[in-house]
């Protein structure tokens with residue numbers, strides 16, 4: 697099988713959020729899709745090891761914030777390369793409570809769902825959600841997964857269902873030095889890594905970068 701064919705599937709980039717006993721939490725996800733229009737139903741695939749999985753299972757609800765091309769890239773890093781077990785992700789990301797759920801303000805809008813069913817795979821739970829609310833914030837262009845890779849030059853961690861092992865090591869031309877963020881995998885190219893540099897994806901400083 698040629699696993700590159702998976703790169704031809706199209707996705708968006710979302711923050712799937714929920715409550716953890718009154719504390720907002722969530723993770724970055726690309727695996728959200730609309731299953732039916734009436735009644736409106738959405739599915740998301742969340743890794744068993746992600747804290748968000750157990751929080752959705754316990755709360756029975758989730759929201760999807762649809763990130764925009766101009767959404768702050770560090771939102772993807774905060775929600776996609778750290779765990780709600782260790783950090784309060786919403787402390788550093790502006791949000792509002794809509795239809796009783798926490799949603800990211802710097803986004804195209806949100807969809808809120810009640811979990812109506814779930815299916816277990818060996819690594820991920822597919823949560824099926826009946827849509828109970830949603831709103832559009834302004835006229836922003838939604839970020840596609842391809843845009844995240846090509847323009848933001850972001851990576852996906854192992855817990856993302858679409859992770860491909862070669863992604864980690866894939867590099868472009870070899871004319872400058874390359875420094876890799878050990879937290880999110882972002883690659884900085886240049887002569888030197890500036891002392892005040894902050895990773896555009898996860899916000900980490902130069903101490904988290906290694907030359908490759």
Ligand SMILES: Cc1cc2nc3c(=O)[nH]c(=O)nc-3n(C[C@H](O)[C@H](O)[C@H](O)COP(=O)(O)O)c2cc1C
Nearest residue numbers: 724725726727742743746747748776779780855856
């Ligand atoms: C671009 C991107 C897409 C991702 N897509 C998914 C996904 O669809 N499902 C999933 O379970 N994890 C996905 N992840 C990984 C989770 O966001 C990541 O494991 C996160 O740290 C889990 O946080 P938590 O432990 O607080 O739930 C993705 C990460 C990135 C950066």
